[in-house]
Amino acid sequence: MVKALLSPKEVADILSVTPGAVRNWVRNGQLRAYKAGRLIRVRPEDVEAFLDSNRSAQISPGTEKGVKLRDYSSEEIAAFLDEDRIPSDMAERLGKILGL
Numbered sequence: 001m002v003k004a005l006l007s008p009k010e011v012a013d014i015l016s017v018t019p020g021a022v023r024n025w026v027r028n029g030q031l032r033a034y035k036a037g038r039l040i041r042v043r044p045e046d047v048e049a050f051l052d053s054n055r056s057a058q059i060s061p062g063t064e065k066g067v068k069l070r071d072y073s074s075e076e077i078a079a080f081l082d083e084d085r086i087p088s089d090m091a092e093r094l095g096k097i098l099g100l
Helices: 008-015 019-027 045-055 075-083 088-098
Strands: 035-038 039-041
Touching: 008 045, 035 088, 075 088
Parallel strands: none
Antiparallel strands: 035 039
């Protein structure tokens, strides 16, 4: 029995990306796929292999090379946004997101 093959849309749904991103990965050779005419199909195990090859090493917070994380005050964050010349409307939206 032949295993089910996935369409670019199905792969995109699994990976929470666009079908265009999946087609780009196929075109660039990053994701193995099969073509039948214009149809692109991907084996589930090839999606797993793609994920394995692109998985970042998981790092526990504050343990990378002995660097400790610290909390920044709202004043420090505002200074960072000002230094980076973030437009005021964007800085305001970021402030709301960060609860400042």
